[in-house]
Amino acid sequence: MLASPLPVPPGGRAFIDVTALSLDFPLYHGGARSLKKTVLSGVSGKVGGRLGRAGRSPDDPNATRRVVVQALRDLTFSVRSGERLGIVGRNGAGKSSLLRVLGGIYEPVAGRIHTGGSVNTLLDTNFGMNLDLTGRENITLRGRYVGLDATGIRALEEDVEGFAALGPFMDLPVRLYSSGMVVRLGFGLATAIAPQILLMDEWFMAGDSRFRDKAHARLETVVRGAEILVLTSHMPDVLRQWCTRLIWLEAGRIVADGPVDDIMTRYESGAAPAL
Numbered sequence: 043m044l045a046s047p048l049p050v051p052p053g054g055r056a057f058i059d060v061t062a063l064s065l066d067f068p069l070y071h072g073g074a075r076s077l078k079k080t081v082l083s084g085v086s087g088k089v090g091g092r093l094g095r096a097g098r099s100p101d102d103p104n105a106t107r108r109v110v111v112q113a114l115r116d117l118t119f120s121v122r123s124g125e126r127l128g129i130v131g132r133n134g135a136g137k138s139s140l141l142r143v144l145g146g147i148y149e150p151v152a153g154r155i156h157t158g159g160s161v162n163t164l165l166d167t168n169f170g171m172n173l174d175l176t177g178r179e180n181i182t183l184r185g186r187y188v189g190l191d192a193t194g195i196r197a198l199e200e201d202v203e204g205f206a207a208l209g210p211f212m213d214l215p216v217r218l219y220s221s222g223m224v225v226r227l228g229f230g231l232a233t234a235i236a237p238q239i240l241l242m243d244e245w246f247m248a249g250d251s252r253f254r255d256k257a258h259a260r261l262e263t264v265v266r267g268a269e270i271l272v273l274t275s276h277m278p279d280v281l282r283q284w285c286t287r288l289i290w291l292e293a294g295r296i297v298a299d300g301p302v303d304d305i306m307t308r309y310e311s312g313a314a315p316a317l
């Protein structure tokens with residue numbers, strides 16, 4: 043666990059500007075009636091008002107209808123260099139979706155995201171891993187993806203190999219690894235690239251207890267080096283220690299944004315603001 047408070051790299055220029063951002067997940071298309079559609083239409087008004095319909099009139103039996111989950115709705119906020127932003131909210135509030143849309147994994151249906159600085163997204167340790175390639179080939183691929191030259195790729199390989207300690211498995215397809223080995227390689231690889239903007243899901247911190255201390259020390263180095271951290275978590279202790287500011291999401295909307303202690307006290311009191 044990181045010591046608190048986190049020192050912030052001085053003089054950074056990284057930023058995130060989010061304006062009127064919305065994200066939908068389409069659930070199904072088509073006009074024909076099915077059991078699934080009947081069930082979904084029956085619950086549409088009950089899931090926090092987040093199932094919406096788009097398309098032509100539902101009274102027209104030939105209408106093409108689209109049911110969507112409105113995962114994020116009209117979010118506007120900015121993050122500046124030096125800020126450690128935590129995202130809180132109940133299950134399904136939109137925390138992971140926000141992280142993925144900031145990382146360019148999901149495309150918003152409306153709004154704009156403007157970032158300054160390199161971005162690395164730590165979501166799960168398998169992210170971006172090709173199971174048919176060897177550990178070493180995965181490292182080379184990632185190195186090329188982030189634009190490293192041959193020297194940079196060699197340094198990356200040395201670093202990850204040293205951390206993951208996979209021995210001869212490094213030259214075997216990842217498909218043959220134990221789950222612990224995959225975590226070691228994925229974690230080592232993801233944390234080898236130090237970004238200016240680090241987007242992290244708390245699940246990334248889970249893992250094999252035997253290597254957790256080693257992993258935390260490595261993660262701490264990446265977090266300390268980042269100018270901006272955006273962290274989603276359900277763990278109040280982690281948020282208090284790692285963050286300087288919290289955004290509270292409910293049903294895809296921002297309901298509060300401010301200093302950690304202030305927002306955490308309100309959030310833990312269970313008093314969800316009216317939307």
Ligand SMILES: Nc1ncnc2c1ncn2[C@@H]1O[C@H](COP(=O)(O)OP(=O)(O)OP(=O)(O)O)[C@@H](O)[C@H]1O
Pocket residue numbers: 067068092111112113131132133134135136137138139140
């Ligand atoms: N791939 C997807 N397809 C359809 N709906 C999705 C998808 N991913 C998320 N959703 C929906 O979007 C909403 C927000 O989900 P999200 O995973 O962002 O919430 P969360 O706050 O991270 O939840 P948790 O704390 O449980 O991880 C939920 O209603 C969820 O069902």
